[in-house]
Amino acid sequence: MTDIALSVPTIPEPSPTMRLVRRFLGQKAFVIGAGILAVIVALAILAPLLAPHDPYTQNLALRNVPPFWYQKGSWLHPLGTDQLGRDYLSRVLYGARISLLIGVSVVLISGIIGTTLGLLAGYFGGKVDMAVTFLVTTRLSMPVILVALAVVAMVGGSLWVVILVLGLLKWDRFAVVMRSATQQVRSLDYVAAAEAAGASTTRIIVREVLPNIVPHLIVVATLEAASAILLEAALSFLGLGVQPPLPSWGLMISEAKAYMFFSFWLIAIPGSALALLIFAINLAGDGLRDVISPEGRA
Amino acid sequence: MTALLEAQGLTRSFGVSQGMFKARRTLHAVNGINLDIRKGEVLGIVGESGCGKSTLARMLLGLLPPTAGKIALDGQDIHTLGRKGMARRVQPVFQDPYSSLNPRRTIASIVSLPLEVHGIGTAAERRKKTLDILDKVGLPQRFADRYPRELSGGQRQRVAIARALVMNPEIVVCDEPTSALDVSVQSQILNLLMDLRRELGLTYVFISHNLAVVEHIATRVAVMYLGRVVELAETEALFKAPRHPYTKALLTSVLTPEPGAGIPETGLGLAFPDPLNPPPGCPFHPRCPERMAQCSTITPRFTEHGRDAVACHLHDPELRASTPRNVVTLNANTALKQKENS
Amino acid sequence: ALAGKSDNTIRFAYDQAPESVDPYFNNVRIGVIIGQHVWDTLVYRDPNTNEYKGQLATAWRQIDDRTLEFDLRQGVKFHNGEEFDADDVVYTMNFISKPENKVVTQANVSWVEKAEKLDKYKVRITTKQPFPAAIEYLSGPVVIHPNEYYEKVGPKGQNDKPVGSGPYKVTNYVPGKSITLEKNPDYFKDSPKPQPKIAKIDIRFIPDRQTQMAEAISGGVDFIMHVPKDQAEQLEAVPTLQVVSGETMRIVFMQMNTLENTPAPALRDERVRKAIIHAIDRESMVKSIVGAGSRVLNTICFPSQFGCTDEGATKYAYDPAKSKELLKEAGFANGLELDIVAYRERNQTEALIGYLQAVGIKTNLRFLQYAAMRESIAAGKANLTHQTWGSFSVNDTSAATSNYFGFRSEDITRDPQVRDLLTKGDTSIDPEVRKASYREALKIIADKAYAVPLYSLPVYYVATSDLTFKAYPDEMPRFWEMSWK
Amino acid sequence: MIGYILKRLGLALLVALAVSAIAFFLLRLSGDIAMAIAGEGAREEDLAIIRQTYGLDRPLIIQYADWLWQTLKGNFGTSIYFKTEVSKLVLDKLPTTILLGFLALGFALLISIPLGVLAAVYPNTWIDRLALAIAVVGQALPNFFFALILVMIFSISLRWLPVSGSATWLHFVMPTIALGYYVAPAFMRLIRAGMIEVLSADYIRTARAKGLPAGKIVFKHALRNAVVPVVALTAVQLGFLLGGSVVIETIFALDGLGYLAYQSITYKDFPVMQIIVLLLSVVYVLLTLASDIANAWLDPRIRVA
Amino acid sequence: MTDTILEVDGLSVDIATPRGTLHAVRDISFSVRRGETLCLVGESGCGKSMTSLAIMDLLPKAAKRNARRLAFAGQDLSKASKRQINALRGNRMAMIFQEPMTALNPAYTIGNQLIEAYRQHKNASEAEARERAIFLLSKVGIASAAERLGQYPHQLSGGLRQRVMIAMALMCGPELLIADEPTTALDVTIQAQILRLLADLQRELGIAMLLITHDLGIVARIADRVAVMYAGQIVEEGPTASLFQSPKHPYTQGLIDCIPVPGRTVPGGRLGVIPGVVPSLVGDIRGCSFRDRCSRTQPICSQAPPVYETPDGQRWRCILEDAA
Ligand SMILES: Nc1ncnc2c1ncn2[C@@H]1O[C@H](COP(=O)(O)OP(=O)(O)OP(=O)(O)O)[C@@H](O)[C@H]1O
Ligand SMILES: Nc1ncnc2c1ncn2[C@@H]1O[C@H](COP(=O)(O)OP(=O)(O)OP(=O)(O)O)[C@@H](O)[C@H]1O
């Protein structure tokens, strides 16, 4: 037990930022998740430096080479090659870029749409809220996978089509969470105080409300990013997502699934990479949520 | 004395839904209040939880548009003043020092927000003004760059007061400014408010449910019950000779630290004041120990007694001498009035 | 696998469901397979000898350039008991000849002008033009429907409850899911198709290739086909399975949209087209991913088809350097971006994409169902296609090249000269004239690099090891011939 | 109550209308169905005839109104690819998918309720960690990948379960697990969080102060309140499962609505697609209505007085 | 049978927090005699609730209880098994909480919640329990009690709910009633009603009551004896009258001075203040915990203050023998 001085002002309190950092670090789940995520991001960014080969160069003479831990494997292709003789490690590394790009872009698009709608609904209430609620209900009642599949099938799949479609479809959770968060903040007295100080509505929304719902935004963003990445993988798996030769992990699984019974690594490697990424994002997001609301709400 | 801020027939209703399967109902949070706030006075407003005190305060601040009635500042409808115009002259201090400060801003930035909004001075001038006002409310300058979470409740409430005063307003509307604080801190804040008033010539609207505090600080007191003012009187007069039975009950219920005095009997029944289901006639009649036959049918008028006023049949000279014919007329009148209000 | 033998049922999984069971209203392979089992044709071509034999007809003769006369078999009954006679033939031929009946397989029927009944067992069929390949068509896709039944129920009814005269009859059909064929006990004894031995063929549509493989490995199905080379080779290691492969008439090629309003104007430049052909290492593809029984093609037809040849046609070697050179000349030194549509053999598409990428042609793959792909081709929206064509197993060039260069909907080249030559080949009676015309047409197609001929596609069948069967180049598993070991 | 339900049904109708319009225009603007109907060797003239007979040459908005009218009359049109009535097609496939949906939901609840409750009652113990691990893995594993692994294990290696089809109940085991495991984490988290919250509620302290035994506190006082939000989630998840069945049904060749949807999408079978999207959205809205009613029944605060 | 129903000696409650161990209650001792009302008064956060929860063994998981002796009717609670505690709780010792809005389970009728403990402890039939519930509901002033049994908590007002809570606490006829700020959530008029009810019942049934509050007004009116808590410690304790008439500890004095009392304080005049704020409870506090807010601090205050006691049982913890 430590002996400390008595009154509050003289106790060296850590700064709020430091305290937040400590709370984050106290969250084992967050540290692990964020750590893995950081590694994946680093690998993705450094892919051109790290990848031993061009991820697109095919060599039909060296197809389905197993990874190095198999007898027939070689260090030339540490994770082996795929059915067209492309270096698997390089493709997995570049695949991280695609998954992350999809996660970030989809969240950006849907985040902007959803947050705007949520903010407006939560702040203004009444008719605006009704309209937004209707939009959200409508959106929620459209099965995402089906609509995404259908649109991609119609328009034709490509990375940007997938991003756009998912981005335009996945704003619902942002809207819902931002709406309730805004409602909550809006009823707080500091908003009333700012109003009483004569601040304009825009100013209040941007400077008083928005900063206080950012934590929720970040939590939703991480979880939505994970879900977007999974959805892309599912679309690509069904052949209606990103198109070859892009090394999307979902597409790699889809391409490799025919080989799964005899060359399991072909599906296991991108599958595990995908699972690891989702795992890391979810863990980080959960940790974030626990830090923001320590009671651990769902 | 002339009224600085004046409310006439002020009414505010909310549509509330009571669970999914029930229809929305209208709740009259504030129901036809007439009130004048005179320059330099402290108008205390007391009443039970849910009687509409905060709603009234928000309307006086221009934060909530009334459903009916109007508010005038110096004779000018506050409608025409606009948000900024109001802000320069009327400022709030809220009850909860935790939710009234934006947790993501520093103390200095919170206090200087009104200055920024009104584009007053340069950044340096604003800073200086902020530090000055912090000094005035008794906060050392080192707090300026801290965040609200680092402050105690009393300190936060000082910040809220500083923010309210930084634009030199004339009226400060304090909505239960001390009810979230411990008694030892409450007295600090009350002292501060009194000092500032003396120093700056402020006018206060002071809302509280603590009668002892109101008696201490207010010069005039309005007692509210279910959205209406039932009694309005100079503090001394009210505490010495309360007229309305509800005011009496309130006063009886105050537990002063007098050992051995025992717990008083208020004489109020079990009936619960439900703003969604206001009783007909006098809203207080179901709990009133002195209720009469007409109380359950006729809404009492607000009758003046010198500088004070009360809404109770017991104190309505006309009614006391009334014949049945009068009752009928009154009844018709009130019915009409109620219609206007809803 | 034991279950199959013990209950004398072959469980057959196919990856695509036919849009209709009626052979005239689908254009997928499984439709042809079901068609040949449930219905009969006038003529039968022995797959071993390529000799034409009488099936529903007993004899036929060419009356003039445009008229054929058939003597019909007596005593044949349809599955519903309806007796087969000239009325059925006349009805069927007249039905399919009318465009308003919207037969899907127009290429197979558009040559028919009309049919007339001479007597109960004698009919005459007239072609619109002289059509030397008529017998070939009549031995393949042109099946005979029961006229009374068909008239009553129409194509829709024929799909719901199909009735034919073939060795198997449909006993259960759930569109999109499964179809069950049972041995027709009353199948006529003289048919060149032998009496079936296997009692039941249970066909299920399983879209996912590896689900099919999993079923095969775990004994859930007895027979799958179109297994890619790699997987077939791997499945060979499974003791309960046998893998049989064979060359087929299916040719693989890429079309290039050179139409006036092509969405890819670059393809109107012959140099770009040549660059594309030079970019692809067909030999390697054949060796590594296409598999045994495949051969590199230089023209858009299958060598065994009458009139098919690559004599005199330009042959393009794998030469990425030259390809880049050509692209540079054409003004695409910095590369080029094209769409490619494909519908099967996705791994091969991906290899093609890889080769194109290597010379600087970036492609966006749109992998579609066949119908959807055809739609986009016919609408002129395609740039590049990765196509295969099985000629409905018709062993005549008219069934192949003309489909893509004879100004039909899928022709996205539209060279009138080529069309005229092909028409001449399709409609002349003299074999030499036909051959010469086809040779000339094929040469122009190759010289102008209108399409990228790739290779023929072998087919790999994987079956339970106790099944005896033989693979034929026409991609037709003949269940009526099969038996248990 | 009745008024409320009618209002909600009205909302459902409105939502369905909006969804149908979105789906209609979205899909219609990106493909040419005349082409799909026309089939082999269609010439421009044929297409023109088809456009005319099917009314495809009219403005889209008129086409939509017409389609809507026909749909309201119960005439869902004919599948372009299968040439069968869409209603028959959908009705044929619906039972399989509904069965699968309920099985998966049941499976999800079966593993998530006990685990969620245990995790909440014993927070930060190995039980909690196990539940968390199951949840995290469930969320991170793409369901198609999980399905393939199931096939590897149970069909190829162990040969216990059939791979595809819907003939016997055994055929439903893997799809149920694959689909159910996908949604179980959401339930588990909700139940755990709900239980933790409820267990820290004042009324639980009251119950403890009354000297009630632990079991009665957890099961009588806590669970009842913690399951209320689960009911709402159930509706959402069931809708989600119906959507998610596309992937699973395709892998296991289960002949349900999801697979039909996938087929109709790949065949550009517009009428079928449209009806499936519409159907799922109506089902979703009705499910949320049902869950609201169930919620009200569970939570006396919103029950009719 | 001793005269003392509750005996607390050297009770401490430690809460593990991320910033260190929070000593919410620091070595406090007091006792409650049968039929007596002891009030525990102090500012927010001084450890009042923790004390009551420690006695009832209802502390949150993070909190740890330590006591030299914690005895109920002679039975040491710190050594009792869970089962024994459960047999006492709600039976011989009962508790009322601050928030009547949340202290009742919203999912069950009040009847259900009233009778379950009675049936649990008294092995009674449903009908007997109902009868007792109806009896007690009328006792706490609720008319048409039988109908009320079928109502859900949300259908009752705050005042009614608190009455139900009181009835629930009395169901098994407890010997000790712990009430943790039972009226702070209520309006003044209702507060007076409830307190009066409590006082009447306590007298009538002869129950010992430990009443926790921060309102000196309540204390003065209801308590037989008062214990003043500050920063986890009891700084002064004594009979109500003596404590209010001659508070010995500067903190008690300060508290009494800073509330406006009509007649004593001048309206509009200055109120007494206690400068500064309460100390953090994380870590140890050596010496007097009030010393940095005290106007009469001396250097010696940084050592543990002595405890003085007057003959009538007023005890305080300060270097000053008499603050007045
Ligand atoms: N935005 C709103 N929507 C619906 N009802 C409201 C709203 N704001 C206030 N009310 C209702 O209006 C009535 C008066 O509320 P108000 O907050 O003014 O009471 P109050 O006297 O300030 O109470 P307290 O002492 O608890 O602060 C209450 O019944 C409250 O529930
Ligand atoms: N679960 C907890 N975790 C950490 N600290 C806690 C917890 N509960 C209470 N505390 C701390 O313990 C101390 C004593 O709390 P307690 O609830 O006993 O105060 P109190 O005197 O009842 O105050 P109040 O008048 O506000 O009810 C406070 O400083 C509080 O912050």
Ligand SMILES: [Mg+2]
């Ligand atoms: Mg209020």
Ligand SMILES: [Mg+2]
């Ligand atoms: Mg407390």
Ligand code: NI
């Ligand atoms: Ni009255």
